[in-house]
Amino acid sequence: MGSDFKDLLVEVYKKLLEHFGKQNWWPVDWEYHLRERTNPFDEVVIGAILTQNTSWRNVEKALERLKAKGKLSLVWIEKVTVEVLEELVKPAGFYKQKAQRLKEVAKFIRSTKGGVPRREDLLKVKGIGNETADVILLYGYHRLEFVIDKYTLRWLKRFLGVEWDYLTAKGFFEESLPPNVPVYKEFHALIDELAKNYCKAKKVECKRCPLARDCRFRREGVG
Numbered sequence: 386m387g388s389d390f391k392d393l394l395v396e397v398y399k400k401l402l403e404h405f406g407k408q409n410w411w412p413v414d415w416e417y418h419l420r421e422r423t424n425p426f427d428e429v430v431i432g433a434i435l436t437q438n439t440s441w442r443n444v445e446k447a448l449e450r451l452k453a454k455g456k457l458s459l460v461w462i463e464k465v466t467v468e469v470l471e472e473l474v475k476p477a478g479f480y481k482q483k484a485q486r487l488k489e490v491a492k493f494i495r496s497t498k499g500g501v502p503r504r505e506d507l508l509k510v511k512g513i514g515n516e517t518a519d520v521i522l523l524y525g526y527h528r529l530e531f532v533i534d535k536y537t538l539r540w541l542k543r544f545l546g547v548e549w550d551y552l553t554a555k556g557f558f559e560e561s562l563p564p565n566v567p568v569y570k571e572f573h574a575l576i577d578e579l580a581k582n583y584c585k586a587k588k589v590e591c592k593r594c595p596l597a598r599d600c601r602f603r604r605e606g607v608g
């Protein structure tokens with residue numbers, strides 16, 4: 386990928402930030418954690434598992450149930466029975482699988498004894514793929530790992546006309562952007578915001594999009 390595309394990516398970041406403002410991802414209920422003396426990091430990890438194959442709205446419902454009847458805590462999740470956990474995370478869908486995955490990841494995080502896990506070790510935990518591992522590393526451990534999701538791949542396909550897999554797209558962002566954790570965090574959230582508001586799966590709203598001028602899809606007159 387040429388340097389023109391790389392320069393363009395930095396421009397995209399600036400335009401999205403100007404248009405949507407700071408997103409401050411990952412969303413965490415700081416008041417809850419202060420009150421309950423739990424660790425906000427745990428909410429990032431729990432949310433990263435719950436968000437697999439579902440909307441954030443459903444994740445929020447499951448998080449609310451955990452807060453009301455259980456705890457947003459990996460220590461608690463590891464101790465509670467899987468049946469209780471399944472019931473609480475039901476709104477996030479695939480609840481049996483997700484309850485099991487939450488327990489697996491809670492056990493793994495405990496085994497790290499407060500250290501930062503290597504990406505390849507996180508990927509060995511059952512149910513943790515590229516996206517979940519990168520969410521945990523970027524938003525939980527503040528490491529330089531760019532997060533790709535289906536929204537990012539869809540946007541890349543339209544904007545640059547490229548059909549990349551996860552790791553190719555991740556490599557492109559990481560080679561193009563300055564090594565800056567807050568930029569990685571914001572950029573991922575801004576692309577999701579773009580995909581939810583304008584660059585949608587079906588009803589694409591190019592006319593209102595802040596990236597329309599440089600977009601291949603738009604230039605070719607499809608949008």
Ligand code: SF4
Pocket residue numbers: 540543544583584585589590591592594595596597598600601602603608
């Ligand atoms: S101009 Fe249209 S296709 Fe291009 S990024 Fe914006 S919404 Fe997506």
